[in-house]
Amino acid sequence: MRNARGARGSLFFGADRCFKRRESGSRFGMLLAVRNFVRIRMLFPLALLTLVLLGAVMVSSSRTPASAQQPSTGSPTPVAAGASQAATPGAAVSVSSAQLQQAGLNIVVLDPAHGGTDPGARGSGGIRESDIVLDLAAQVRRALEAQGFQVVQTRQGNENPSFDDRSATANAQRGAVFVTLHISSTGLPGTVRVYVNSDLPTVTDSDGLIPWDRAQAPFLGLSRKFGDLIQGMLVQRFKGSPAVAQTAGVRQLRTTAAPAIAVEISSVAVQDRAEIDRMAPGVADAIARGVAAFKPSYVIPAGPGARP
Ligand SMILES: [Zn+2]
Numbered sequence: 001m002r003n004a005r006g007a008r009g010s011l012f013f014g015a016d017r018c019f020k021r022r023e024s025g026s027r028f029g030m031l032l033a034v035r036n037f038v039r040i041r042m043l044f045p046l047a048l049l050t051l052v053l054l055g056a057v058m059v060s061s062s063r064t065p066a067s068a069q070q071p072s073t074g075s076p077t078p079v080a081a082g083a084s085q086a087a088t089p090g091a092a093v094s095v096s097s098a099q100l101q102q103a104g105l106n107i108v109v110l111d112p113a114h115g116g117t118d119p120g121a122r123g124s125g126g127i128r129e130s131d132i133v134l135d136l137a138a139q140v141r142r143a144l145e146a147q148g149f150q151v152v153q154t155r156q157g158n159e160n161p162s163f164d165d166r167s168a169t170a171n172a173q174r175g176a177v178f179v180t181l182h183i184s185s186t187g188l189p190g191t192v193r194v195y196v197n198s199d200l201p202t203v204t205d206s207d208g209l210i211p212w213d214r215a216q217a218p219f220l221g222l223s224r225k226f227g228d229l230i231q232g233m234l235v236q237r238f239k240g241s242p243a244v245a246q247t248a249g250v251r252q253l254r255t256t257a258a259p260a261i262a263v264e265i266s267s268v269a270v271q272d273r274a275e276i277d278r279m280a281p282g283v284a285d286a287i288a289r290g291v292a293a294f295k296p297s298y299v300i301p302a303g304p305g306a307r308p
């Protein structure tokens with residue numbers, strides 16, 4: 001994060017290029033927000049429909065194994081009975097619970113911040129935040145995959161997706177957490193800070209749906225728990241780091257409908273990039289262990305407006 005206003009300054013909206021909103025105030029921005037809002041509106045009904053259909057398949061296959069294995073008999077009766085039972089309220093609830101357990105945390109969306117024409121924070125020695133976080137993401141990815149998690153990155157190379165595009169990548173997943181990676185321009189070199197979004201009023205429309213720019217609101221409690229776990233892992237290795245996650249108005253996190261944190265390493269002010277690179281394995285390990293520790297806490301909300 002590039003910072004001209006003190007340790008927390010870079011994390012607030014519009015404070016600097018770290019969290020600038022490129023579409024702000026434009027008609028395109030409004031269209032994008034509407035498009036993404038529609039996306040979020042469609043996501044939940046589709047997810048619910050998928051759960052019910054999967055439930056019907058599970059119930060029919062578990063209760064009528066013989067008929068399922070003998071499709072050539074031509075009798076549809078047992079399958080129809082199974083499907084009918086799945087539609088009853090009791091069956092739907094029990095199947096949904098099983099599905100939610102299967103659909104628990106298994107995806108980590110990694111966001112190497114900045115990129116393209118936005119280098120992020122730059123040190124006097126020519127260090128660029130956008131380059132370092134891309135290399136860091138590769139190490140975090142390997143550590144997470146070794147723990148059995150699937151990793152989705154918001155960028156693979158030197159491009160710069162918008163804040164909304166990055167959030168859309170996260171919001172398209174189910175059973176995901178989101179981690180955006182930054183290097184600060186200030187702070188004690190060798191320390192690492194985790195940020196979660198500050199309180200957001202939960203706003204819903206007349207249908208009980210959450211607007212795109214408040215997507216993080218229902219997840220704040222989980223985000224804090226997630227952030228504290230990872231900060232706790234980081235402080236064990238990087239002395240001088242905070243013991244618990246900090247809060248700030250982080251633009252990238254606000255539109256993310258998942259437990260979401262920013263991880264910020266200090267800093268690009270070091271003379272030699274190797275000083276930061278040496279921290280990468282420890283940061284990657286702490287994030288991977290933190291995600292694994294958080295996994296049992298992650299219960300996916302049943303729908304928009306439902307607090308996880
Ligand atoms: Zn940054």
